[in-house]
Amino acid sequence: MGGCWTVPRKGPDVSQPKGLDAIGVGLTCFDLAAMIERWPEGDRGKLLEYTRAGGGMCSNAIITIRRLGARCALATCVGDDEPGRFLIKDLKREGVDARFVRMVRGGRTQVSLNIAVKGTDEKTLLAMKPERLSLGPTHVGRDFWSVLEGSRLLHLDGFFPDLALPAMERARKAGVITSLDITHADQSAEALVRGCDIVFAPVEFVEGFFGHRRFEEAARELAKMGPRWAGVTLGEYGSIGIAGDQLVRQPAFNVEVVDTVGAGDAFHGAIAYGALRDWSLPKAMRFAAAAGAICCTALSPRAPLPTLRQVQRFLRDHADQAQPS
16 A cells, blocks of 8 residues: 555567557537526526536546546447447547457437536536447457456446456556546445455445535545555545545645536546556546546547646646645
């Protein structure tokens, strides 16, 4: 246990096709983001702005890691519909290796409508759930396992457990760091928490999994389950993290919030990047808080995911803010 990571560059060299820094197994979805002035009292209102983009917990985190400068791949599943084709194209445009994306004939890709109210932190998310989409070991081929074992980090979000659980076990045996962003306290949740090295859970998971809102206590309980870095994300109230005997309280940065969708994904991607860079937990959490804050400044779960230069500039400009304790 400890505050820093030592990550050997094992397996294929990162300059080679299979030498990835991070690979994700989890959700991608098609997002429509909209901003309104206020909720209408009648049957008509004013739409101020809208945009379409890729979204999804795991895919946003992987794209964050990619924009920060790492080489990444994603294993996920989409339908052979317009949203599915859009998402594959978007991943490739971002430079993410999409060879493990499964497209299911007749399947329906998840579509989400995110509505934000201007000048507030109020948001509403409506999701049209996917249909006929599954992802297991038989869907990714043998190449997936060699790529996984040659990577340095595996990121999971609790979706597609038929692949996520065996991938987690294979990664641990190969010495690959495992990172988890999880919101649903379902039947695979405990196994994922116990099997991953980095686990930062949001409030809704804490309430569902532990049945209480004592967040420092929840962070300690998560840490006792096995993760090397464990914690709870608290939105505008920052985050709490634990590494061994060290407890870190990271305040949130003060920014003008436009839309919070995707901020947690950016946080998780940035925390994982910190582990890849062998940073201490306080340094990684402050960096991740900055990445999440940047993501709140524009209407889209994908467009504002930051580059390394953007996070570094943000930290310089906000040097007097959000110091961890």
